[in-house]
Amino acid sequence: MADKTIPYKIYLSEEDMPKAWYNLRSDMKNKPAPLLNPGTGKPLTAEELSPIFCEELVAQELDDTTPFIEIPEEIRNFYKMFRPSPLVRAYCLEEKLGTPAKIYYKFEGNNTSGSHKLNSAIAQAYYAKKQGLKGVTTETGAGQWGTALSMACSYFGLDCKVYMVKVSYEQKPFRREVMRTYGASVVPSPSETTEVGRKILAEFPGTTGSLGCAISEAVEVATKNPGYRYVLGSVLNQVLLHQSVIGLETKTALDKYGIKPDIIIGCAGGGSNLGGLIAPFMGEKLRGEADYRIIAVEPASCPRFTRGTFAYDFCDTGMICPLAKMYTLGSSFIPSANHAGGLRFHGMSSTLSQLYHDGYMEATSVEQTSVFEAAEMFARVEGILPAPESSHAIRAAIDEALKCKETGEEKTIVFGLTGTGYFDLVAYQKFNDGEMTDYIPTDEEIAASVAKLPKVPEM
């Protein structure tokens, strides 16, 4: 049994919480490629972006040089309602696995949104309020981002319209009620309420939706209604910036006990959790101060890093959003109804894509049933029912810990436990009943959607 001098849970004091977000891009030699105007093929200016996003968020989106951006006091006070989040030493999981590895996880699920999404939601709502807007629109996959945004908007008295991926809307009826309790309106996507929704429904009548579709609808509504802007829970640089609070807290907690991780693991949907968790560690790596193995975990059903293409693509299915350079399966790729709704996105953060392209991180893909096996084992020994998304990271962490068992290496593994699975019980039920299946897209399917990538002049 492990020597338990390190506490089970490391909580920072509120004074130790970060006072500034860390802008990972500031330390990148190869900056992430800029967003392009799909009409002109030219980098988008702040002026062009501001009908879509709040002004201050546009500034954050475009700023790739300032290393630290102060967290406004109002946001820090809100953070104190659910942060600092614990860094947990997984003693029981280590014992169960019989591994010499030391496993830690940063648990972001101890809040009503059930995930890390609240870190960016409150920031985006704050800037929308500061700009005097009436409300915001957004998309949500698993419902975690939508819930987080509803909570943040309720706090600042903003209207909140959420387009929820239809498969999640159906699998998670109760998410809708949480959002309603916080005063939001929720529409399953694709819907008849937007032009782009009607177009997608006409082309794919039976579609269960995707984050890409829902983004198109939310953007359309934001740009057509005065006093509204669109906010996004992942992919964008601004979101990774806000989420750096995860990594900063993790690093402070580890430093406090003189712990140096060997491997850092995060699940990757649009990149918000992974980008936030790894930020300060990747910064050290970029500056040549330290080295870490950093692993992105994605579902085998939606393998952007491991089987996608690094190219400019639309962030949405409706092709009304800006073009981003990223690892993508093509914006017309509609992932299978994998239960990890938060990971069903055809693209990936430009920042993380560039870092992966430049060899600063690895990626792996895992199948759904093996993910739920890991989730069940974790729940039983660590006492937390994990979200399917987070369980992708658990799967990879267990696999690395089992490798240590074979080699006898005492590696220190840190992974991001992004949230809880309390609204994923339909998926757990399928798993409990032995009815869960795996789905891996064929090379032809991926090639077909990649063939439709937009033509963009070489930068």
Next chain:
Amino acid sequence: MADKTIPYKIYLSEEDMPKAWYNLRSDMKNKPAPLLNPGTGKPLTAEELSPIFCEELVAQELDDTTPFIEIPEEIRNFYKMFRPSPLVRAYCLEEKLGTPAKIYYKFEGNNTSGSHKLNSAIAQAYYAKKQGLKGVTTETGAGQWGTALSMACSYFGLDCKVYMVKVSYEQKPFRREVMRTYGASVVPSPSETTEVGRKILAEFPGTTGSLGCAISEAVEVATKNPGYRYVLGSVLNQVLLHQSVIGLETKTALDKYGIKPDIIIGCAGGGSNLGGLIAPFMGEKLRGEADYRIIAVEPASCPRFTRGTFAYDFCDTGMICPLAKMYTLGSSFIPSANHAGGLRFHGMSSTLSQLYHDGYMEATSVEQTSVFEAAEMFARVEGILPAPESSHAIRAAIDEALKCKETGEEKTIVFGLTGTGYFDLVAYQKFNDGEMTDYIPTDEEIAASVAKLPKVPEM
């Protein structure tokens, strides 16, 4: 705005966690009346209780003199997975109410069972394991206790059979899946699987069940199956003992900042949370060292303290359990389908009943819709979606804080936030849709069931 020198959340270090439970009965001059054998009318002996309960738990049940009972190291280690729980200063709620009162809540919902129930579940599973049993049976109302016990049994490799009050089983389908994920079997009660269940169904074919029915079924199964014992999540002295960890942590946290509460508020179902929260404070009051207003909050639909009778009664509907002296509405009282399933019990902890009878605490009852109004307000400003049970305490705390607003008094109010409402979304949906109703039993209804109280010789 309040001076924020006290942190939003006070977390103790793991070393500051209690190493012994506090046995409130040791400080009571009028001890709670003993459990009686319904056949003989005589106090039950350890020998008579041990076919129902684990041996060590029987000892704890009968011990009303030892002030502190050591928490075994295995239990303390499990506690570290989800404890210490935060004591939260409700700055945002205070601001919303515009009250000079200072409000704190001890939040027990940051674990997968979603409530304080895990504190006693792990203790009871530990002693069952230590005794070499195969498994345990239990009842669950809202599902929080059943989930907690499933988690505890899974940790120690024990079989777990849960009888779940039918109305909760139907309103909370996903609870079942959490319990199954932890390996438990779950049966809606009353059921056809027991003699007592069949009898109740024959008499009341349309019944939505009650904790009293479910207890009868679980006890029957435990006593008829070798290697099984019955465990209970509330009412009993042993449970209040284990739950004292809530109050002990609360007191340590308050003492750390030199805070002395004026009012302590808890919701009351069987008394587990209330008894645990108030334990060390009540101890000081009993020893004449300090004075506090202590308020039990119950649903108006199930008003044991405020409208019940202090008398010996069965703990279960099937009248197979021991007799306990308590505030009761009569074991034949079947509460309306109030959504706070955890508060739908006809009786109340003997310890708390005695203390209430002796004037050491107050009680108040609140109606369901006003409880959900409080829950919604709390969720929006404090960021936690509370369980309906816990929201009874929120309602009363808000009411006390509003009185302070009128009088200008800066009272310090501490309440127990026992859990989260993530599995109560059917109830929230009803509230959101304006379809929630209140139900208050008539004097005749209560008189009818009280008239059926068992005859017991005066002690």
